[in-house]
Amino acid sequence: MKKVFLDIGNSRIKWAVVDNSDYQFYGGVLLTDFLADPESHFFAHFESSVDQVYYCCVANAKNLDSIKNIIQSKWQLFPIELCSQQSCCSLECGYDDFHLLGSDRWMAMQGGMSLTSASNPSPFIVIDFGTAVTIDAVRDGKHLGGFIVPGLTSLRNALAKDTADLNLFLEPNKSSDEFDAQSTLLATNTESGILGGTLYMTAAFINQIIMDLNAQLQTEFKVFLTGGDAKTFVNLIDSNVILEEDLVLKGMLRIVDSVKS
Numbered sequence: 001m002k003k004v005f006l007d008i009g010n011s012r013i014k015w016a017v018v019d020n021s022d023y024q025f026y027g028g029v030l031l032t033d034f035l036a037d038p039e040s041h042f043f044a045h046f047e048s049s050v051d052q053v054y055y056c057c058v059a060n061a062k063n064l065d066s067i068k069n070i071i072q073s074k075w076q077l078f079p080i081e082l083c084s085q086q087s088c089c090s091l092e093c094g095y096d097d098f099h100l101l102g103s104d105r106w107m108a109m110q111g112g113m114s115l116t117s118a119s120n121p122s123p124f125i126v127i128d129f130g131t132a133v134t135i136d137a138v139r140d141g142k143h144l145g146g147f148i149v150p151g152l153t154s155l156r157n158a159l160a161k162d163t164a165d166l167n168l169f170l171e172p173n174k175s176s177d178e179f180d181a182q183s184t185l186l187a188t189n190t191e192s193g194i195l196g197g198t199l200y201m202t203a204a205f206i207n208q209i210i211m212d213l214n215a216q217l218q219t220e221f222k223v224f225l226t227g228g229d230a231k232t233f234v235n236l237i238d239s240n241v242i243l244e245e246d247l248v249l250k251g252m253l254r255i256v257d258s259v260k261s
Contacts, residue, residue: 001051001052003053004052004053005017005054005249005253006054006055007104007246008055008059009228010060010130011131011228012029012031013029014026014028014245014246014248015042016246017046018253025245035063035066035070038074050075051077052077052080053071053077053079053080054082054252055067055079056106056107056252058103067079081103082103082107082255086098090121090141091138091141092141094142102134104134105136105146106251107247107248108126108136108226109251110250111246112251113138115244121138121140121141123139123220124221124222125138125221126224126247127224127230127233128226129228130229131154133150133151133206135147135148139217139221149202151227152198155202156195200236203237207238207239210237210238211238222240222242223237225237225242226244226245226247231243
């Protein structure tokens with residue numbers, strides 16, 4: 001039985017394949033690239049057909065419909081959506097209305113659960129660095145709630161849009177990796193000032209949340225990082241962090257496995 005898992009974000013799509021019990025993460029591509037040429041960017045990884053496709057999605061309806069049509073045309077099967085739930089796999093949703101919790105956040109927390117002890121799960125925080133940065137805390141199998149703030153690209157685009165002439169200095173989709181905090185902390189040009197400023201602002205916000213949660217609940221949370229910008233923050237978080245690029249996909253697999261067990 002070969003199963004494909006799709007994590008469809010606002011700007012990127014990631015996937016993993018489970019062939020019997022063998023799990024393999026393939027990374028991802030920009031959503032625009034996938035839609036423009038799925039044969040090269042996606043189907044080229046498959047030598048044969050698959051038996052089932054599962055997905056979770058936060059992209060807009062138009063892009064989702066396009067992806068579903070591509071899958072149906074190629075493999076003649078209907079992808080199955082995995083959504084947020086009130087309770088599943090020893091995890092309880094902390095939202096007042098679980099339908100309003102993004103499915104990617106729910107799957108990422110399920111992924112975190114899969115990486116902790118089943119008999120004595122450690123409290124953990126999931127931080128997903130995507131178009132938005134989401135922070136969710138879990139303790140004793142209970143989602144405590146979280147935060148949503150703009151991601152790095154969103155912050156920079158807003159600054160360039162709302163501040164006169166700053167758009168002249170900031171290239172679209174400029175990477176934080178190009179800001180070298182090791183050579184000098186303070187920027188000496190406008191572009192680096194924007195890149196470094198938004199980077200440190202986001203890191204300071206996250207560090208404060210982690211510190212406050214540890215103090216308030218008298219515990220020490222594990223910290224899982226995932227999402228497109230996660231690597232950028234590994235050395236800026238004042239905690240021991242665990243980078244899991246496929247955390248959402250691992251959470252999806254956990255849910256699907258629970259159905260057959």
